[in-house]
Amino acid sequence: MRLFRLELKRVVKTRTTWMLLAAALLISVLMAWLPVTFETRNVVEDGVEKELTGFDAIRVKRQAQAGIAGEITEAQLKAAAETAVRVLREYEKEYMYQLPTEVYVEKILPVAPLLSRVPEVYADAETGMAPGIAALDPDWLDHFYESCPVHLKNLMKLEQRDYPEAGEKAEKMYAKVKMPFVFYPGYSTNAYDYQMLTIFLLVLLCVIIAAPIYSAEYQTHADDILRCAKYGKGKLAVIKLAAAVLISAVSFALCMALHLILSDSFFGWDFLKSSMQLVFSTVSLSAMTIGQLQLAVAAAGFASLLASVSFTLFLSSRCQNTVAALALALLFFLSPIILFMASGGNGISWLRCLLPSGGVSILGGFASEMTDFNFLHIGSRCVWTPYVILGAALVEIPVFTVLTIRSYCRHSQ
Template identity: 45%
Template structure:
């Protein structure tokens, strides 16, 4: 344990560690605040003047306007919202809400807009996926709102996974277990979760930057020759260094996640975390989580992704002979899931983004985006939802790459 604490002290006493840790805490608060600055609302006052609200004023304005829509999303509330929308547009002789006179949308439609989320999507054509306008929807059909949503997930999965009955069945089973009726608490938007993902990616890079020189720097400077001549200079030192890096990375990541979530949820309002995932993303999203649960699940999953990436970085460091080459290879591996999603076709990109350690917090590929998507890894009659496959991969990769790093360091031959 003494070696472990000495290693932790060595890492924490480094100037680069102190700078990155301070920067990470600052970024956690700044990134939590940024989505609020993009909130924008306009309304026409009693004098006929257009008033523009931004930031927290906009959030408060919309939450106050939509207070009647908050709570359970009962079928009768969705039906009433659609009927109100249709009656409003007919009274002005238009077919689209953007054709309404100034101020009408904010006064008439915005109060019920949370309940209209996903209505067009649920009635999309099962063959083409094209959604109708709300004016084309028969409100009486909304008495069976949740049955219509189940029909939509069936048709969507038939389009997304046409060659896998197992994936279609798994998706249907998952959706049937989602708690209903849904909950909606206006205020928060998807940008808050996108920025949480961005924070995770930046933290991943920071942790990799700190871990990359762990072994390679000693090879390069020659200090490793001295370490190897000591009593605990081979396997024991490798275990201590890997354990210290992973412990610091996990505590650091979770600490920044707490700062982010406390700041973001305090700004938007803690009641917003009760909103069902389906009421912020697709109406037929598969997991039965609230937004608050998604935030926590993502923080935990991203921590595993970071630990798997740090473990892989330690293996790379044990194999490279210079700190620069170890850092370059490690950063390339961090970017590889995003590159794979952008450049590789179909299932190949899905498999790579799922199995690579850095796939949990990428810009284009991440646990967050996998949760809100409908991708499955399929092999014959086997179908695994990609977020579960990601978690399983990282749990296996953490000890695997750690063991490979210990083995590589123990067998390293100075040269």
């Protein structure tokens, strides 16, 4: 235990570590605040149009949409569609953004979250193209919740035409989604995107902290002396690994908790009870609320953090200097983004999801896959992508932990 405390102190007291941990704390706060600055709302006060931003825009939106908070019935959806169609015809407009600001704020803003989700359910089964609000027949909304599974089935036929098993699994998952949907105003998908970006940056900083843990002492030859000590090799390898993992895990947990507390406080806590189907897609496969989705993404990020740090420590135990260890660690950390941009093929998708940092990638990571309908294929078998990402991370943690210890113990042989 004494050696463990000394190793913790050695790592934490270095200037680089302090700077990176301070950056992690700053990022957590900044990334919670930035989505608020993107919120804008045009209103008319005393006959003058003005633009509200930040908290003022959020307040206006929450006040306007307070009337639809709670379970969303088919009657509410139909009434919202009837209002939208009537207003568009009255002003001879095709799109709602073309309406006068005062009319939009009074008539459309109070039901806008419902209108944004309705058209996709009535997309053309052959093309997947959704009709505009003006083309909707409000009577269709009498059977909205019955139409959702039908739309999902049509969607999966379009996206997974050659893999019927994917469609079957998607339908089974969707059968667990609670209906009617629940909605509380305030949340912005920008906040979700910035949670994903925060996780990416926090894991990146932890990877940088872990990269020199072994390689720095190889480079200075301090390791040659340490191996001659009573607890050299095996025990020392475990202590170094445990210290790096503990620092990374505690830093991530504290910064992620701070980020979510601030973000949810800025946008209002009620929205955590909203169904993710009314925020992202009506046929999102996961039966989660926004609050549950936030926690799932944070938990998957934590698993990917441990996998990425364990893999980085393995690289550190193999490299003779810190430059090589850090360069390789960053290369592998960014590889899922590079692979996503390079190709969307099944083989490449498997590779990027299986990489330790695949879950925190800002392109095709766990957070984005949770709101999508992507399946990976092995022959005729299919697996939902988030399951692959999380499963890979949980397997990689013990594998790279063992490989790191083994590599360090065999280093001088």
